[in-house]
Amino acid sequence: xxxxxxxxxxxxxxxxxxxxxxxxxxxxxxxxxxxxxxxxxxxxxxxxxxxxxxxxxxxxxxxxxxxxxxxxxxxxxxxxxxxxxxxxxxxxxxxxxxxxxxxxxxxxxxxxxxxxxxxxxxxxxxxxxxxxxxxxxxxxxxxxxxxxxxxxxxxxxxxxxxxxxxxxxxxxxxxxxxxxxxxxxxxxxxxxxxxxxxxxxxxxxxxxxxxxxxxxxxxxxxxxxxxxxxxxxxxxxxxxxxxxxxxxxxxxxxxxxxxxxxxxxxxxxxxxxxxxxxxxxxxxxxxxxxxxxxxxxxxxxxxxxxxxxxxxxxxxxxxxxxxxxxxxxxxxxxxxxxxxxxxxxxxxxxxxxxxxxxxxxxxxxxxxxxxxxxxxxxxxxxxxxxxxxxxxxxxxxxxxxxxxxxxxxxxxxxxxxxxxxxxxxxxxxxxxxxxxxxxxxxxxxxxxxxxxxxxxxxxxxxxxxxxxxxxxxxxxxxxxxxxxxxxxxxxxxxxxxxxxxxxxxxxxxxxxxxxxxxxxxxxxxxxxxxxxxxxxxxxxxxxxxxxxxxxxxxxxxxxxxxxxxxxxxxxxxxxxxxxxxxxxxxxxxxxxxxxxxxxxxxxxxxxxxxxxxxxxxxxxxxxxxxxxxxxxxxxxxxxxxxxxxxxxxxxxxxxxxxxxxxxxxxxxxxxxxxxxxxxxxxxxxxxxxxxxxxxxxxxxxxxxxxxxxxxxxxxxxxxxxxxxxxxxxxxxxxxxxxxxxxxxxxxxxxxxxxxxxxxxxxxxxxxxxxxxxxxxxxxxxxxxxxxxxxxxxxxxxxxxxxxxxxxxxxxxxxxxxxxxxxxxxxxxxxxxxxxxxxxxxxxxxxxxxx
Numbered sequence: 001x002x003x004x005x006x007x008x009x010x011x012x013x014x015x016x017x018x019x020x021x022x023x024x025x026x027x028x029x030x031x032x033x034x035x036x037x038x039x040x041x042x043x044x045x046x047x048x049x050x051x052x053x054x055x056x057x058x059x060x061x062x063x064x065x066x067x068x069x070x071x072x073x074x075x076x077x078x079x080x081x082x083x084x085x086x087x088x089x090x091x092x093x094x095x096x097x098x099x100x101x102x103x104x105x106x107x108x109x110x111x112x113x114x115x116x117x118x119x120x121x122x123x124x125x126x127x128x129x130x131x132x133x134x135x136x137x138x139x140x141x142x143x144x145x146x147x148x149x150x151x152x153x154x155x156x157x158x159x160x161x162x163x164x165x166x167x168x169x170x171x172x173x174x175x176x177x178x179x180x181x182x183x184x185x186x187x188x189x190x191x192x193x194x195x196x197x198x199x200x201x202x203x204x205x206x207x208x209x210x211x212x213x214x215x216x217x218x219x220x221x222x223x224x225x226x227x228x229x230x231x232x233x234x235x236x237x238x239x240x241x242x243x244x245x246x247x248x249x250x251x252x253x254x255x256x257x258x259x260x261x262x263x264x265x266x267x268x269x270x271x272x273x274x275x276x277x278x279x280x281x282x283x284x285x286x287x288x289x290x291x292x293x294x295x296x297x298x299x300x301x302x303x304x305x306x307x308x309x310x311x312x313x314x315x316x317x318x319x320x321x322x323x324x325x326x327x328x329x330x331x332x333x334x335x336x337x338x339x340x341x342x343x344x345x346x347x348x349x350x351x352x353x354x355x356x357x358x359x360x361x362x363x364x365x366x367x368x369x370x371x372x373x374x375x376x377x378x379x380x381x382x383x384x385x386x387x388x389x390x391x392x393x394x395x396x397x398x399x400x401x402x403x404x405x406x407x408x409x410x411x412x413x414x415x416x417x418x419x420x421x422x423x424x425x426x427x428x429x430x431x432x433x434x435x436x437x438x439x440x441x442x443x444x445x446x447x448x449x450x451x452x453x454x455x456x457x458x459x460x461x462x463x464x465x466x467x468x469x470x471x472x473x474x475x476x477x478x479x480x481x482x483x484x485x486x487x488x489x490x491x492x493x494x495x496x497x498x499x500x501x502x503x504x505x506x507x508x509x510x511x512x513x514x515x516x517x518x519x520x521x522x523x524x525x526x527x528x529x530x531x532x533x534x535x536x537x538x539x540x541x542x543x544x545x546x547x548x549x550x551x552x553x554x555x556x557x558x559x560x561x562x563x564x565x566x567x568x569x570x571x572x573x574x575x576x577x578x579x580x581x582x583x584x585x586x587x588x589x590x591x592x593x594x595x596x597x598x599x600x601x602x603x604x605x606x607x608x609x610x611x612x613x614x615x616x617x618x619x620x621x622x623x624x625x626x627x628x629x630x631x632x633x634x635x636x637x638x639x640x641x642x643x644x645x646x647x648x649x650x651x652x653x654x655x656x657x658x659x660x661x662x663x664x665x666x667x668x669x670x671x672x673x674x675x676x677x678x679x680x681x682x683x684x685x686x687x688x689x690x691x692x693x694x695x696x697x698x699x700x701x702x703x704x705x706x707x708x709x710x711x712x713x714x715x716x717x718x719x720x721x722x723x724x725x726x727x728x729x730x731x732x733x734x735x736x737x738x739x740x741x742x743x744x745x746x747x748x749x750x751x752x753x754x755x756x757x758x759x760x761x762x763x764x765x766x767x768x769x770x771x772x773x774x775x776x777x778x779x780x781x782x783x784x785x786x787x788x789x790x791x792x793x794x795x796x797x798x799x800x801x802x803x804x805x806x807x808x809x810x811x812x813x814x815x816x817x818x819x820x821x822x823x824x825x826x827x828x829x830x831x832x833x834x835x836x837x838x839x840x841x842x843x844x845x846x847x848x849x850x
Contacts, residue, residue, distance in 0.1 A: 013064065014065065015068060025088065029121065030143075033140055040077075048063055053122055054121070096147065099145075099705075111273045111274075114275065116278065117241055119136040120215070125178065130602070130604075137409055143218045152256070152264065153221075154223050154255065155223065157224075161175055161240075164473075165571065166477055168557075196210065197263050200337040208224055208255055223255055225237040253282075254334070258284065261288055272711075272716065275313065279361075279365065279366045280362065285369030292723070299347055301726045301731075308371050311373070311703075311707045313375075317597060324354070327358045351368045354390060367402075371839035371840060374707070377624065382397075405703060406601060406622050407602075408606065416585035419610075426445065434692060435692065440689075448680045455683070459588070463492070466537060471488065490535045490567045501590075504538065504540055505604055513552045515648060518652035518653075523656065528565070534659075536570070539575040539583065541575060585611040592604070594620050602617075603622070605622070606695075609631070609632070610690070615631075615633070615686065617633075626689070633658050638651060667679050733844065740770075743768060744848065748810075749764030757819065764813070766813075777831050784828075831847070
């Protein structure tokens with residue numbers, strides 16, 4: 001018997017004129033953070049809305065004409081529709097915030113933000129995890145603030161993989177293609193045709209179509225190589241995110257960096273600040289150098305002009321998170337581009353060389369091609385300074401140019417609407433107070449019972465969602481009904497109100513998802529206490545090539561199926577933003593157990609805290625700054641030099657001690673009111689301390705003040721008057737590098753070993769400058785106390801030495817030092833190259849100590 005041929009036909013409805021604004025709303029990612037917009041679509045047909053995974057554009061293709069007609073004639077729906085549309089229009093008409101206008105003039109300043117992935121919403125699957133969600137939140141906050149801002153990325157037809165977990169706990173990766181007409185994008189057109197750009201590749205040009213996504217006030221441009229001008233392999237370059245081999249990865253990054261700059265150039269968009277978010281987009285530096293060289297600049301001057309307006313953000317302290325390619329591979333892929341551009345491959349390769357080895361590091365390229373650099377938390381800033389210290393070989397890591405801005409999360413996206421409604425009642429202006437920590441003490445005035453009732457409602461929604469997902473998962477895997485019922489029994493019984501702990505993130509080994517299982521017998525006793533039950537909910541993906549990460553999933557699955565633990569350990573598949581919003585707003589505790597100091601920042605705990613969940617985390621990443629002893633619990637990491645097994649064992653003991661001795665007793669100390677007042681107090685402390693400090697608006701304003709404003713000013717300074725200052729700076733650096741090996745510094749006048757507190761001592765230094773001028777260097781004395789006394793994190797105090805003639809063939813530098821501290825203190829003298837045009841005093845990485 002032959003199977004009949006099947007044809008698929010989609011009957012698309014007409015949008016009634018009365019509600020035609022739905023199409024506008026579906027084509028602006030404003031819907032990704034506005035609950036009102038999403039609720040409109042859900043009200044028309046809730047089942048379809050869930051079936052299309054909250055994709056407004058796809059929803060409008062699939063919804064029945066009858067439902068649309070009914071909605072357009074429903075008075076209640078139309079009232080809500082008009083309210084939402086009015087709110088959207090008001091948002092688009094809003095002016096930039098005062099802080100932005102003080103720092104950057106939107107008429108003359110523009111930030112271009114490049115990233116390999118953007119995570120706005122589950123309906124737009126061009127992200128894999130934390131980096132993409134952070135990029136999406138950065139764009140949303142830039143829109144909220146009215147920042148002049150444009151973003152550039154790649155349009156992946158299949159995005160990241162869809163995860164299923166089979167009956168044996170094995171991760172199965174599958175991919176689903178998405179057509180452009182079901183995504184919130186429109187083609188960028190010129191002369192009636194879609195705009196394309198091309199990038200030279202070995203033996204051919206690779207072409208990319210250009211798409212645009214609206215994100216409130218800003219625009220995101222995406223490159224798509226799936227075009228008939230390309231061969232099959234090149235068409236597949238933008239098929240999958242983080243798929244393929246090294247060759248695919250280099251090709252994608254050329255398309256993103258080089259092609260992305262060409263898109264902006266074709267559109268006449270002229271950024272004044274360029275933000276490279278992780279190394280994937282660092283090839284943009286080469287293209288911008290090529291463009292400057294086309295105006296007659298040598299490569300060295302072009303690099304100075306480009307770097308002065310460029311910020312590079314690194315996101316990972318884990319070596320595997322940095323793209324490092326073999327020299328031959330890079331030479332092959334960049335060959336045609338380098339030749340066509342007039343670049344020299346040896347100079348290009350030197351920008352990406354790390355520690356002199358024969359590989360090309362995209363992080364090194366990003367750092368050498370920029371003059372502003374940052375990590376994404378205070379701890380990570382320090383780690384990155386040490387990891388990348390070879391860029392500035394003679395400069396101590398603590399002094400090199402890598403600073404930090406701690407990541408934040410977009411509050412309107414991740415704050416549950418129930419909390420937003422409660423805030424509207426008690427503090428109507430809260431949305432405009434995200435940068436004002438003092439304002440958030442209003443949370444203390446919310447009655448405890450009202451506060452707890454909101455949490456209970458969200459927890460119930462989370463429980464129902466989790467049980468629904470679990471049953472679907474088990475049904476597909478053929479799991480017995482009785483097993484499924486036992487698995488769901490704790491969450492399906494709201495009267496039990498079991499303590500729920502969430503752990504959801506990428507399954508990488510350094511995140512130590514199984515640390516809590518280190519003493520399984522003790523954990524089982526804690527979880528299964530009939531009077532104080534605890535449920536652990538796990539979710540997350542491991543990279544398809546990460547076998548150890550996939551093994552973690554298998555271990556947790558196996559434990560969840562053990563009869564003694566069934567119902568107390570739950571593993572959900574296919575973690576995405578929709579699941580994240582449910583878990584983050586519903587759990588009681590958010591667990592994070594990374595191996596210190598490998599958590600660059602981490603933002604899931606911030607999202608949980610917005611919703612009143614309490615963090616139980618290793619003091620790494622953002623939690624090292626956020627924890628204040630009242631707003632959660634901390635696991636103090638052991639010294640990194642200790643045996644890893646010992647570290648894991650001791651930190652796991654701390655974790656279980658906190659659960660047994662503090663967390664579980666506090667949660668179940670309910671007394672007569674039916675909830676724990678002590679828990680509510682701590683939950684309020686979490687919400688009020690973390691929300692205003694770790695939100696994306698604060699983060700973006702930090703970038704504006706600390707990086708975008710100075711990068712804009714430095715870029716304009718270096719490129720003014722035909723790049724005169726960039727040329728002068730490049731020539732000066734070349735002269736300094738040629739002479740530096742022959743420069744030396746010596747103490748000539750010894751400091752007395754004691755003096756009165758109000759006296760000064762003279763310090764005299766002799767310098768052999770090897771042909772450099774005294775004005776080419778800066779000599780300074782650093783003074784630090786041996787005993788801090790009343791000083792908090794003292795010094796060092798700086799005293800600059802001034803040129804004071806020559807003697808015995810050396811240039812003398814002198815100063816008077818009046819001891820800034822009481823008691824014993826240390827004086828150290830150092831010298832480094834200095835020019836008024838440099839961005840950071842130590843950017844050359846050259847330094848000598850006397």
